[in-house]
Amino acid sequence: MNITLSQKPLIALSLIVAPFYFSQNKAEEALKKFEENYPQEKIHLLLSKKNYVAGENLWFTSFVFDGYSPSTISTNVFVELYDQNKKQISKKIYPLINGKGSGSISLPADLKENVYYIRAYTTWMGNFSDDFNEITPITVYNPSSSEKLIKNTSAPWVATVSPESGTFIDGINTKFAVRLQSKGETPTNWNGFITEIQNPQTKLVAFKGLDQNTGSFSFTPIAGKKYQLTIEDDKGAKQIVTLPEVASSGLNLQVQSQSDAIKFVLKGKNINQNNKYKIIGTINNQLVYKANVSNISEKTYSIPTNQLVNGILNLTVFDESENIVAQRLCFVQPQSLKLKQPSLKAISLSLKPRDSNSFNINNDSSISSYLVSITDNESENPENENNLLSTLWLTGDLTSKIYNPAQYFSKNRNTDALDALLISEKWSRFNWQTIMSGTFPVIKYKPENFLSYKGKATKLGKPASEAEINLIFKMPDQGIKYNLIKTDKEGMFTLSGLIFEDSMAFSYQLNGEKTNKNSVQVYFQPAFSFLPLRSNLPFSNYTLVQRNSTDTIPIEIERAVANKSSQTSLREKETLIEEVKVKAQKKDLTKKLNNELSSPLFRSGNETIFDLVNENQSAQGSQNILQYLQGRVAGLQIQMQGGNYTATHRGGPMEFFLDEMRVDAGQISNISVSNIAMVKVIKGNFAGSFGGGNGAIAIYTRRGGTTGSVVDTTLPSNLTEIKLNGYDKEIPFNNGIYDEESARSVPEDKRSILYWNPYLESKPKEPTIVQWYNNDDAKNFRVMIIGFDENNDLLYYNEVLK
Structure with missing residues (x-):
C-alpha cells in the first residue's frame, strides 16, 4: 500500500513508499486544476433576529468564506429580498472587508404576512450553481393581513435509503442511512424496520429515528433476496421503501470518524485479488489523503486527525481504470470542534427595566474586531436552526434541505445522526466524472475590486x-x-x-x-x-390560513408590534432631541465665534448675530450681505437710494463697520458673501459707536481658524x-437608546434586540467593553460574539447570560 498526504495546511504527514504506483493520475490532476482555478465561496447571513413585523428594520452581518477561511476573493456582497412568487422587493450592495460585511433592509410596512427570502451572493459565486447562494427564509408578520402564518405540520414526508459508500453486497454487513424530507415539518418521533418483500411479517432489523432528518440501521443481506424498509411516524403515517438489489460482488467502504483518526475498512466479495484500487480523500476540494491498495484484506486504515481541520472529508475509491467503485462523506472530529472562546469578565447584569448592563471581553491582541449581538432570550434566536457553524461546515457545501442543521454543532450534538446524514449525501462542489473528462465551470464573472x-x-x-x-x-x-x-x-x-x-x-x-x-x-x-436568481426558492415550513377576528396574536409578535410603535415615538423624540442639541451646539459655536471676532466695545445686550460659519448657509445665494439682511431684523430697513445703500432702524440711520472699522455702505455691498464669517446688527447705543444712537451693522470677515479660510469649492x-x-447606506442601530434621560419617557419598551454591533473594535492593551440597556422585562440575555484571529481561527460564542 502507498499512502501520500497533501502538504497543505489541512494535513501534513510523512510519505510512505509502496511497491507500486497507479498508472493513471487523471483524478489528482483534475482535482488540482479545480482547486487552483475554481475556489468556492459560501455565505452565512447572521440576522439581528428571527421573526419580523412589516415596517421593521432588519440588520444583518454577512460572513463570506473561501472553504473554511474568510474569503479574500470578493469585496462586494449582494443582498436581495424576495416574496414567495420570486418577485424582488429590495436589493442592496455592501462592501466586504476580509470576508465580512454588514447592512440593513427596511421591510415595507404594507408587506403581507408571509415567509420571505433573503438572498446573498457574490459576483464570483455567479460562475457556479445558484444552489450555493445563501437563501434565508424570514417570517414577516402583519396583524392587519387577512391571512396568518402557521407551521405546516400536515405536509406529507418522504423517505430515502442509502447504503454506506453506495454499495450493497451479499454477505457484507452494511450500514444504511434513512433520510426524511418534507415541504413542511418532518416528524420528530418515527421508527422503522426491515423485512423481506416475500415475508413482510418477519422483522429482520428494527430501529428508531435519530432526529427529524435521519435514522440508521445495519444488517447483512443475502444474494437473491429482496428487502424493504417500512417507516412509520407517531401520527400513523407510513411509507414503504424498497432497498437496492443485493449485488453478488463488489467493494464496500466502511468508515468511522473517531477523535484521533478517521478509520476505514475495505471489504470485498467475489473480486479479483490482483485488482488495484486508489483511495483519495479531499477536504474543501483539496487532496489531503491518497492510498494505493493492492490487497483487500479487511485491514483497518487510519488517517490521523491531529493536523486536519473540522469539515467534511470526501473519501473516494477508484479502480485501475479510475472508475468510482465506492464513495463516502464523513465529518472530521465531530466530537471536538476547534473553536476559540472569549473570556468575559466584569459581568454586571441588572433586571431593572431600562437599566444598564455590561461585560468586558478580555484582551486578545490577535483579534481586531468582534460582532456582538445581545437579545432578550425570550425571543427566538436567529442562529437556532442554521448558524454560522452549520453553514461553514455543512449546509454551505451541500444543496439538499436539512432540517435544523445547527443541532449537529451544538453542545448536545448527536454525532451518530451527523454521520448518518453524511452517508445520505453526496459532495456537491464538484463531480469526479465531470472534471476528469475535462469539463470545468465557465468563468463569466471575474472578482471585482470593490x-x-x-x-x-x-x-x-x-x-x-x-x-x-x-x-x-x-x-x-x-x-x-x-x-x-x-x-x-x-x-x-x-x-x-x-x-x-x-x-x-x-x-x-x-x-x-x-x-x-x-x-x-x-x-x-x-x-x-x-x-438573476436562476434556481427556485426553497420550501418553507409554514403555510397561510384565513385569519379570524378572534385569533390571538403570538406573544413575540404582539411585543414586536408594540415595540415598533414605541420605537416610532422614540425616533420622533430623538429627532426633537437632536434638533435641540444641534440648536444648542450652534448657539455655543456662535457664542464662541462672537467672542473670537468681536471686541468688548462691539458687544451689546441688544444685538442680533448672523453666524455664516456654522449656519445661515442660505446667505451664499444672496447678491450681497445687505440684501440678505433685508426683512430679517425687526425694525431694520435697507434701501437703495441714488445707487447707494442706506440702513435705518426705527427711522434713524445706522452706521456700518467692517472688522470694527467704520466704512460706507458701498464697501459693505461689494464684499463677497462667501468671505463673511459673521454679521452683527446692534440696536441703540454701544461702546464702539461714534456717537450715533441708532446702532450699527458690523461685518466680520473670515480669517482662517474657527471662521475658516475662504475656499472656493465651486468647479469651473x-x-x-x-x-x-455607491454602496447602500446601512441604517445605524441605536445601542445608546437611553443615553439621553428624556428618551425614557416612551410608554413601553419591548425590544428583542438590545445590542447590535458588527464591528466592535478590540482594544490592543485593555478589555473591550460591551454596554447595553434593558427593555422593560428581560430576565436573561442571549449573547453572540464572533471574531477571527490573525490565523483566521474562528471565535464563536453563543450563550445565555443570567
Whole structure:
C-alpha cells in the first residue's frame, strides 16, 4: 500500500513508499486544476433576529468564506429580498472587508404576512450553481393581513435509503442511512424496520429515528433476496421503501470518524485479488489523503486527525481504470470542534427595566474586531436552526434541505445522526466524472475590486483615444479630489477600488486642452451587477390560513408590534432631541465665534448675530450681505437710494463697520458673501459707536481658524457634473437608546434586540467593553460574539447570560 498526504495546511504527514504506483493520475490532476482555478465561496447571513413585523428594520452581518477561511476573493456582497412568487422587493450592495460585511433592509410596512427570502451572493459565486447562494427564509408578520402564518405540520414526508459508500453486497454487513424530507415539518418521533418483500411479517432489523432528518440501521443481506424498509411516524403515517438489489460482488467502504483518526475498512466479495484500487480523500476540494491498495484484506486504515481541520472529508475509491467503485462523506472530529472562546469578565447584569448592563471581553491582541449581538432570550434566536457553524461546515457545501442543521454543532450534538446524514449525501462542489473528462465551470464573472466602473470618453462624438482625463471628485467632508486617468485607443478606461455610500458627484476635463464643455463627453457603466436568481426558492415550513377576528396574536409578535410603535415615538423624540442639541451646539459655536471676532466695545445686550460659519448657509445665494439682511431684523430697513445703500432702524440711520472699522455702505455691498464669517446688527447705543444712537451693522470677515479660510469649492463652469451610485447606506442601530434621560419617557419598551454591533473594535492593551440597556422585562440575555484571529481561527460564542 502507498499512502501520500497533501502538504497543505489541512494535513501534513510523512510519505510512505509502496511497491507500486497507479498508472493513471487523471483524478489528482483534475482535482488540482479545480482547486487552483475554481475556489468556492459560501455565505452565512447572521440576522439581528428571527421573526419580523412589516415596517421593521432588519440588520444583518454577512460572513463570506473561501472553504473554511474568510474569503479574500470578493469585496462586494449582494443582498436581495424576495416574496414567495420570486418577485424582488429590495436589493442592496455592501462592501466586504476580509470576508465580512454588514447592512440593513427596511421591510415595507404594507408587506403581507408571509415567509420571505433573503438572498446573498457574490459576483464570483455567479460562475457556479445558484444552489450555493445563501437563501434565508424570514417570517414577516402583519396583524392587519387577512391571512396568518402557521407551521405546516400536515405536509406529507418522504423517505430515502442509502447504503454506506453506495454499495450493497451479499454477505457484507452494511450500514444504511434513512433520510426524511418534507415541504413542511418532518416528524420528530418515527421508527422503522426491515423485512423481506416475500415475508413482510418477519422483522429482520428494527430501529428508531435519530432526529427529524435521519435514522440508521445495519444488517447483512443475502444474494437473491429482496428487502424493504417500512417507516412509520407517531401520527400513523407510513411509507414503504424498497432497498437496492443485493449485488453478488463488489467493494464496500466502511468508515468511522473517531477523535484521533478517521478509520476505514475495505471489504470485498467475489473480486479479483490482483485488482488495484486508489483511495483519495479531499477536504474543501483539496487532496489531503491518497492510498494505493493492492490487497483487500479487511485491514483497518487510519488517517490521523491531529493536523486536519473540522469539515467534511470526501473519501473516494477508484479502480485501475479510475472508475468510482465506492464513495463516502464523513465529518472530521465531530466530537471536538476547534473553536476559540472569549473570556468575559466584569459581568454586571441588572433586571431593572431600562437599566444598564455590561461585560468586558478580555484582551486578545490577535483579534481586531468582534460582532456582538445581545437579545432578550425570550425571543427566538436567529442562529437556532442554521448558524454560522452549520453553514461553514455543512449546509454551505451541500444543496439538499436539512432540517435544523445547527443541532449537529451544538453542545448536545448527536454525532451518530451527523454521520448518518453524511452517508445520505453526496459532495456537491464538484463531480469526479465531470472534471476528469475535462469539463470545468465557465468563468463569466471575474472578482471585482470593490466598486468598479467602465468608462468611455468621446471628443466631438469620436473616441478620445489615448487621452488624459482629469476626474474631479466632490468627496463628502474631504473637499475636492483629483484623479488622472488615461484612455485606450477606443477611449475606454476603468475606475476601480471605489468605496463610498449613496452617491458621489464628480466632473471631468480633458487634460491639457481648453474645450467647450459639450465637446467632451464621458459615459459610465457599472462593472458590477446584480445577478438573476436562476434556481427556485426553497420550501418553507409554514403555510397561510384565513385569519379570524378572534385569533390571538403570538406573544413575540404582539411585543414586536408594540415595540415598533414605541420605537416610532422614540425616533420622533430623538429627532426633537437632536434638533435641540444641534440648536444648542450652534448657539455655543456662535457664542464662541462672537467672542473670537468681536471686541468688548462691539458687544451689546441688544444685538442680533448672523453666524455664516456654522449656519445661515442660505446667505451664499444672496447678491450681497445687505440684501440678505433685508426683512430679517425687526425694525431694520435697507434701501437703495441714488445707487447707494442706506440702513435705518426705527427711522434713524445706522452706521456700518467692517472688522470694527467704520466704512460706507458701498464697501459693505461689494464684499463677497462667501468671505463673511459673521454679521452683527446692534440696536441703540454701544461702546464702539461714534456717537450715533441708532446702532450699527458690523461685518466680520473670515480669517482662517474657527471662521475658516475662504475656499472656493465651486468647479469651473465649463465642467459637466456626473453622479455615480455607491454602496447602500446601512441604517445605524441605536445601542445608546437611553443615553439621553428624556428618551425614557416612551410608554413601553419591548425590544428583542438590545445590542447590535458588527464591528466592535478590540482594544490592543485593555478589555473591550460591551454596554447595553434593558427593555422593560428581560430576565436573561442571549449573547453572540464572533471574531477571527490573525490565523483566521474562528471565535464563536453563543450563550445565555443570567
